[in-house]
Structure formats: structure tokens, C-alpha cells
Amino acid sequence: MSSVDWPALKSAALAAQGRAYAPYSDYQVGAALLAGSGEVVTGCNVENATYGAACCAERTAVFTAVAQGLTSFRAIAVATGGPEAGTPCGICRQVLAEFSDGALEVLCFTDEGAEARYTLAQLLPHAFRLK
Numbered sequence: 001m002s003s004v005d006w007p008a009l010k011s012a013a014l015a016a017q018g019r020a021y022a023p024y025s026d027y028q029v030g031a032a033l034l035a036g037s038g039e040v041v042t043g044c045n046v047e048n049a050t051y052g053a054a055c056c057a058e059r060t061a062v063f064t065a066v067a068q069g070l071t072s073f074r075a076i077a078v079a080t081g082g083p084e085a086g087t088p089c090g091i092c093r094q095v096l097a098e099f100s101d102g103a104l105e106v107l108c109f110t111d112e113g114a115e116a117r118y119t120l121a122q123l124l125p126h127a128f129r130l131k
Contacts, residue, residue, distance in 0.1 A: 004034060004074065004075045004105060006077065006107060008040070009032045009034055009040065009075060009076075009077040009107070010032070010077050010079070010107070010109060011032075012030075012032035012040050012042050012077070013030045013031055013032040013042065013077040013078060013079040013109075014030060014079050014111070015030065015042065016030030016031060016032060016042035016043060016044045016057065016061075016079070017029060017030025017044060017057070017079040017080075017081075018030065018044075019044045020044040020045050020046070020057065021044070021045070021046045021047055022045055022047050023047060024047045024049070024051070025047060027045070027080070027081065028044070028045065028080075028081060029044065029045040029056065029057040029058075029078065029079065029080050029086065030042065030043070030044050030057055030078070030079040031043045031044070031056075031057035031058045031060070031061040031076055031077065031078050031079070032061070032076065032077045033058075033061040033062060033065055033073055033075075033076045034073065034074045034075040034076065035065060035070040035072060035073055035074070036070075036072035036073065036074055037070060037072075039065075039068075039070060041061050041064050041065040041068065041070065042061055042064075043057045043058065043059070043060030043061030043062070043063075043064055044057045044060060045057045045060070046060065056088070056089055056091070056092050057078065058076060058078060058088045058089075058092035058095070058096065059091070059092050059095050061076070062092075062095050062096065062099060066099070071099050072099065072100065073096070073099055073100045073104055074100075074104065074105065075104065075105040075106070075107070076088075076096065076104065076105070076106055076107070077107045077108075077109065078106070078107070078108045078109070079109060079110070079111070080108065080109075080110055081110060081111060081112075082110055082112065082114075083110065083112055083114060084110070084114050085108035085109050085110050085114045085115055085116045086108060086110075087106070087108050087116070087118070087123060088106065088108075088123065090124075093120065093123050093124040093127075094124065094127060094128060096120055096124075097120060097124055097127035097128075097129070100120060101120075101121075102119055102120050102121025102124075102125075102127070103119055103120070103121070104119065104120035105117070105118075105119060106118045106119065106120060106123060
């Protein structure tokens with residue numbers, strides 16, 4: 001993978017994970033998104049009693065970045081709990097594809113030491129695109 005400062009990105013994702021609001025699933029997720037400018041934007045999952053109104057950590061990070069004027073991304077680190085690293089859900093993969101090409105680097109890891117690395121193209125090989 002490229003010259004991304006993965007330890008710093010992982011640290012930011014872990015900090016965001018600690019802010020997750022997950023009273024229903026008890027599955028806290030944190031994400032740290034590295035913009036093309038070098039800025040890091042974080043997000044956490046925010047659940048809701050209606051479930052459909054919940055938002056994943058990855059999308060929270062992307063939407064926050066876009067609100068700050070950032071629309072190009074290089075990498076994302078996703079922190080989950082448990083023995084296996086959780087990958088972004090399908091909706092999050094498609095949202096990430098909207099703002100990056102398939103080369104976006106994705107690091108998924110847990111506080112128990114599991115880690116997996118992908119490119120977005122590996123996670124979403126046939127992203128939907130209108131243009």
C-alpha cells in the first residue's frame with residue numbers, strides 16, 4: 001500500500017469508534033478518512049430505534065468531509081470490535097466509490113489485532129456509475 005500514515009489513521013479511527021452511538025447492536029465502528037489534501041476526517045456509527053435512520057461510520061466520515069468541501073479521498077481505516085475485521089457495508093462501498101476511484105485503500109482492523117487490507121475495487125468490483 002502507498003505512503004499512508006496507517007498508525008495515525010488507525011489511531012483516529014479508534015478514537016472515533018469510542019464515540020459511536022450503538023445502543024441497539026452494541027457494535028461500535030469508527031472510521032478515519034484520508035482526503036487527497038492530507039486532511040483526516042472521522043466518523044462513527046450512529047444508530048436509531050428505527051434502524052433505517054442509522055448511519056454507518058464510513059458514511060458519516062464521507063458526509064462530514066463533503067460538508068467541509070473535501071471530495072477526493074486516498075484511504076480509509078475502519079475500526080470494529082471482535083475477532084475479525086469488519087468491512088464497509090455495500091451502501092458504504094458505493095458511497096466511497098462516488099468520491100474515489102477503485103484505488104482507494106481500505107484498512108479494516110479490530111482492537112483484538114485482526115487486520116485486513118483491500119482496495120475499493122476489490123471490495124466493490126462493479127461500482128455503479130452514471131458518468
